[in-house]
Amino acid sequence: MPLNRRTFLELLGGSTAYAFTFSCSDGTGTVDEAPVEADAGVIANHAVRYFVDYTEWLFIHADGSVTAHAGRVDMGQGLKTVLSNLISQGLQLPPEKVELVLGDTSSCPDDGPTEGSNATRIVGWGYWRACERIRDHLVERAAGILGVSPKKLVYRDGAIVAKNDPTVRLAIGELADGTVHLDTIEPRAWYSSSTPYVDRGTPSVNGEAIVTGTLVYTGDFDPGDCCYGAFASSQYHIQLTEIEAADFAAAAAVPGVVKVERTGASAMAVGESFTSVQRALKALAPRWRIPERDRILDVEGEIRRGAELRKTVEEAGDPERKLGSSPVRISETYITQYASQVPMETETAVAEVEGDRATVWASTQAPFKARVRVAKRLKIPEENVRIIAMPVGGAFGVKVDTPAPDEAALLARKTGRRVKHVYTREYQFNGRARYKEAVVADITSGVTENGRLVARTIDLYQDEGFGSADTYDIPHVRTRLFSSPMPARHGTMRGTSFVQTCFAVESHTDVLAEALGIDPLEFRKRNLAVASFGPLLDAVAEMIGYQRAPDGDHGIGVAICHHGGRQLGAVAAEVSVDRTSGVVRVERLAGAFDIGLVINLNTLTANTKGAMLWGLGFALFEEVRVDGHQSFTRGLSDYRIPRFSDVPPMEIAFLSNETKDGWPRGCGELPVIPTVSAIANAVARAIGVRFHTLPLTPERVLEGLRES
Amino acid sequence: MARAEKITLKVNGEPHSLTIDPGEPLLWVLRDQLKLTGTKFGCGEGECGACSVLINGEVFRSCMVTVGELAADDQIVTIEGLGRPGNLSELQRAFVDHTAFGCGYCTPGMIVTAEALLRSNPHPSRDEIVSAMDDNLCRCASYPAIVEAVASVAGGVKRED
Numbered sequence: 036m037p038l039n040r041r042t043f044l045e046l047l048g049g050s051t052a053y054a055f056t057f058s059c060s061d062g063t064g065t066v067d068e069a070p071v072e073a074d075a076g077v078i079a080n081h082a083v084r085y086f087v088d089y090t091e092w093l094f095i096h097a098d099g100s101v102t103a104h105a106g107r108v109d110m111g112q113g114l115k116t117v118l119s120n121l122i123s124q125g126l127q128l129p130p131e132k133v134e135l136v137l138g139d140t141s142s143c144p145d146d147g148p149t150e151g152s153n154a155t156r157i158v159g160w161g162y163w164r165a166c167e168r169i170r171d172h173l174v175e176r177a178a179g180i181l182g183v184s185p186k187k188l189v190y191r192d193g194a195i196v197a198k199n200d201p202t203v204r205l206a207i208g209e210l211a212d213g214t215v216h217l218d219t220i221e222p223r224a225w226y227s228s229s230t231p232y233v234d235r236g237t238p239s240v241n242g243e244a245i246v247t248g249t250l251v252y253t254g255d256f257d258p259g260d261c262c263y264g265a266f267a268s269s270q271y272h273i274q275l276t277e278i279e280a281a282d283f284a285a286a287a288a289v290p291g292v293v294k295v296e297r298t299g300a301s302a303m304a305v306g307e308s309f310t311s312v313q314r315a316l317k318a319l320a321p322r323w324r325i326p327e328r329d330r331i332l333d334v335e336g337e338i339r340r341g342a343e344l345r346k347t348v349e350e351a352g353d354p355e356r357k358l359g360s361s362p363v364r365i366s367e368t369y370i371t372q373y374a375s376q377v378p379m380e381t382e383t384a385v386a387e388v389e390g391d392r393a394t395v396w397a398s399t400q401a402p403f404k405a406r407v408r409v410a411k412r413l414k415i416p417e418e419n420v421r422i423i424a425m426p427v428g429g430a431f432g433v434k435v436d437t438p439a440p441d442e443a444a445l446l447a448r449k450t451g452r453r454v455k456h457v458y459t460r461e462y463q464f465n466g467r468a469r470y471k472e473a474v475v476a477d478i479t480s481g482v483t484e485n486g487r488l489v490a491r492t493i494d495l496y497q498d499e500g501f502g503s504a505d506t507y508d509i510p511h512v513r514t515r516l517f518s519s520p521m522p523a524r525h526g527t528m529r530g531t532s533f534v535q536t537c538f539a540v541e542s543h544t545d546v547l548a549e550a551l552g553i554d555p556l557e558f559r560k561r562n563l564a565v566a567s568f569g570p571l572l573d574a575v576a577e578m579i580g581y582q583r584a585p586d587g588d589h590g591i592g593v594a595i596c597h598h599g600g601r602q603l604g605a606v607a608a609e610v611s612v613d614r615t616s617g618v619v620r621v622e623r624l625a626g627a628f629d630i631g632l633v634i635n636l637n638t639l640t641a642n643t644k645g646a647m648l649w650g651l652g653f654a655l656f657e658e659v660r661v662d663g664h665q666s667f668t669r670g671l672s673d674y675r676i677p678r679f680s681d682v683p684p685m686e687i688a689f690l691s692n693e694t695k696d697g698w699p700r701g702c703g704e705l706p707v708i709p710t711v712s713a714i715a716n717a718v719a720r721a722i723g724v725r726f727h728t729l730p731l732t733p734e735r736v737l738e739g740l741r742e743s
Numbered sequence: 744m745a746r747a748e749k750i751t752l753k754v755n756g757e758p759h760s761l762t763i764d765p766g767e768p769l770l771w772v773l774r775d776q777l778k779l780t781g782t783k784f785g786c787g788e789g790e791c792g793a794c795s796v797l798i799n800g801e802v803f804r805s806c807m808v809t810v811g812e813l814a815a816d817d818q819i820v821t822i823e824g825l826g827r828p829g830n831l832s833e834l835q836r837a838f839v840d841h842t843a844f845g846c847g848y849c850t851p852g853m854i855v856t857a858e859a860l861l862r863s864n865p866h867p868s869r870d871e872i873v874s875a876m877d878d879n880l881c882r883c884a885s886y887p888a889i890v891e892a893v894a895s896v897a898g899g900v901k902r903e904d
Contacts, residue, residue: 110846111844111845111846111847111848111883112845113845238839238840238842239839239842239844241847242838242839242842242844243828243829243831243835243839244828244847245838245839245844245847245850246822246826246831246835246836246838246839246844246847246850246851246854247781247822247823247825247826247827247828247831247835248779248780248781248782248821248822248823248850248851249781249823249827249828250847251780252783252848254774254780254783254784255774255780257778257780290746290764308767308771308775309771309775309784310764310766310767310768310771377882378846378848378882379783379785379791379793379846379848379849379880379881379882380783380785380846380848381784381785426846426847427846428783428846428847428848429845429846429848429882429883431882457784459787460786460787460788637842638842641842641845641883641885641888642845642883644884644887644888645845645883645884645885646884648884648886649884670786670788670790671785671786671788671790671791671880672788672790676880676882677884677886678877678878678880678886679872679873679876679877679879679886679889679890680873680874680877682873682884682886682887682890685887
């Protein structure tokens with residue numbers, strides 16, 4: 036629903052404000068072309084990967100304070116800090132004068148889900164550029180009021196001041212008179228060469244609330260007279276099963292229980308406390324129908340069976356013929372595991388339903404998607420649903436399309452009570468899981484004897500994917516996607532499909548280099564599609580000390596990748612492998628990332644280190660164990676995530692060779708991707724065994740050592 | 744099913760009389776009865792540490808402790824008992840200064856655990872910090888900054904020799 040004048044005036048209420056809307060657009064796919072002005076919502080450039088015109092709102096109030104409304108959410112990446120920061124700097128105001136309203140569907144524009152590492156680079160950058168325009172706009176407006184030429188005025192510290200007489204001054208609040216400027220304010224030039232803006236250390240705006248336990252996350256929100264609700268969880272993939280029988284009477288008899296009832300394939304329970312609901316579901320003791328589908332126990336078998344070609348994502352030259360004529364040709368298969376996002380705060384929502392209206396407080400990355408889900412579930416119009424996005428206790432993709440808001444709304448409607456729905460780990464891991472998909476990748480490359488890639492084919496059994504043409508210069512390529520009928524449900528998870536493909540491509544790259552007797556780093560440099568990878572490789576090589584001979588059973592590996600709108604990354608890892616226990620330990624990590632303008636070095640550094648540790652977890656131990664019928668991962672004790680003692684010394688660097696246009700390119704997921712492959716390559720160099728399947732658990736490493 | 748009993752809990756220095764099922768985990772009593780929501784639900788199986796509280800100075804997982812197991816004079820301290828906005832403890836201040844969090848959901852448990860460590864060992868080495876905190880999970884993986892924050896309060900890290 037686009038925001039209209041009526042909503043705007045409602046928001047203004049009785050107070051007097053000066054309001055702007057402006058659009059911010061993503062043109063980050065454009066890198067090599069001449070700058071093009073954003074014009075009427077169209078960037079006329081074929082290199083643009085996708086283009087979305089977002090709207091944002093900004094109010095200037097009579098007291099000189101500013102309120103900005105964005106439909107995005109802060110999920111720990113520091114968006115609130117970054118936006119406050121940009122606006123307070125952009126309008127030269129003290130931070131306490133800037134208030135942000137995030138993720139409330141009743142008062143924020145629908146500016147897309149907070150995913151794909153794009154909030155800072157699209158919304159943040161949009162605000163920053165819009166502030167330039169707003170300053171000019173305010174100067175012009177003040178000139179009209181003062182009856183002087185705008186050239187004689189200057190914007191300074193939240194006021195418009197005469198250049199030759201500082202006593203002639205209009206504070207921005209004095210311009211507030213209830214005017215609504217609905218005209219789109221286009222940032223002046225999307226590809227300007229203005230000075231990159233870097234903030235090194237602004238602290239988190241939520242810091243004091245976080246450390247005192249007073250930040251109100253969804254589960255902490257108390258709407259008054261609220262009960263808890265939940266659904267029964269099956270060990271089987273939910274679309275393959277349903278409850279055959281259950282003891283509803285016993286469940287309803289649990290003290291504090293408000294209602295127990297069958298809902299679709301499952302059953303719901305609502306009670307006065309979290310504990311009463313869990314006890315009711317235990318007493319319910321549902322018997323789930325055993326799935327009828329025949330069952331293959333290994334994931335690769337499940338993925339390959341019945342897979343069909345869905346699309347070709349990359350094609351150039353004649354790869355089949357060139358592979359046949361290549362002097363060196365290597366074919367391999369790589370397999371990655373199912374994985375789970377595991378935010379520390381499980382999916383959570385609080386719902387209130389009155390007649391055909393619903394309000395849901397939710398932990399979500401996408402309040403406007405949640406609104407659609409709730410409206411559909413309750414069969415009410417979207418405009419009757421208000422989603423209020425709360426601070427998010429981690430999401431990592433699982434809260435983009437979270438069912439918690441509509442489930443909570445259903446529970447509220449069924450009981451006529453306000454209901455808090457807090458996923459248990461069992462429900463999060465299993466009953467309602469949307470996993471990072473396991474992927475099988477068949478990759479074949481042909482190389483010349485002096486180490487130039489000639490041809491490559493990649494077949495990915497994967498929902499979404501890309502090849503390696505953005506990373507390596509290969510004249511003859513073909514990358515195809517096959518759809519796999521694996522019944523475990525897939526969802527988004529940090530790094531999306533890039534992690535799996537990069538593992539295959541970058542492991543394979545090392546195998547090729549080794550077969551040719553060329554150093555893997557040198558081999559990469561000979562075949563780069565984008566020259567800016569070169570300085571990144573040099574940077575990580577220097578940080579990790581690539582040239583030295585590592586100790587026995589230590590190894591150093593490197594990997595590179597691209598992600599999203601021209602984010603480039605290189606990671607080097609040093610590992611040690613204990614040949615007796617099979618335990619891999621990451622001794623050091625070095626990462627270099629070419630991501631354009633850095634907005635807030637503080638949050639960026641923290642996110643980047645965290646993302647590299649995600650890579651470590653995915654490489655070494657994270658795995659949801661499933662087969663064609665069910666999941667065997669039920670709780671946190673079954674799923675190992677990185678912890679304090681896993682953390683190696685880490686060094687990172689940010690470069691900006693790829694683009695000089697002053698545009699931030701995002702970095703939320705990028706560092707995960709090459710870290711996985713760098714660790715796998717380091718293990719291979721440490722013990723001389725190449726692993727084609729993740730994660731590199733002690734059992735798998737020992738098996739590999741035995742077979743070598 | 745257990746029935747409600749009168750139970751007295753001393754939380755952050757204040758006694759609270761409650762009529763409650765003694766089998767109820769302390770976590771939910773803190774959150775829902777006493778409205779101390781700084782103590783978080785993370786897993787309900789004692790694996791993550793988000794619900795850590797101090798009981799007589801020792802760290803416990805409040806999801807694994809039932810209120811029936813507690814005595815009226817047991818001193819329970821939650822994150823709210825360590826400092827308030829505008830009046831942060833030294834450790835809380837250090838977490839802010841080091842941005843030792845991403846989403847912040849695990850942070851109360853981290854601070855409570857670090858508080859117990861520093862009370863028993865005011866000058867821990869980095870290894871001792873890692874070992875004392877290792878059962879507290881942070882999915883944003885803010886671990887390096889957390890170690891730095893705790894070490895800064897430890898008044899400089901003890902030499903390893």
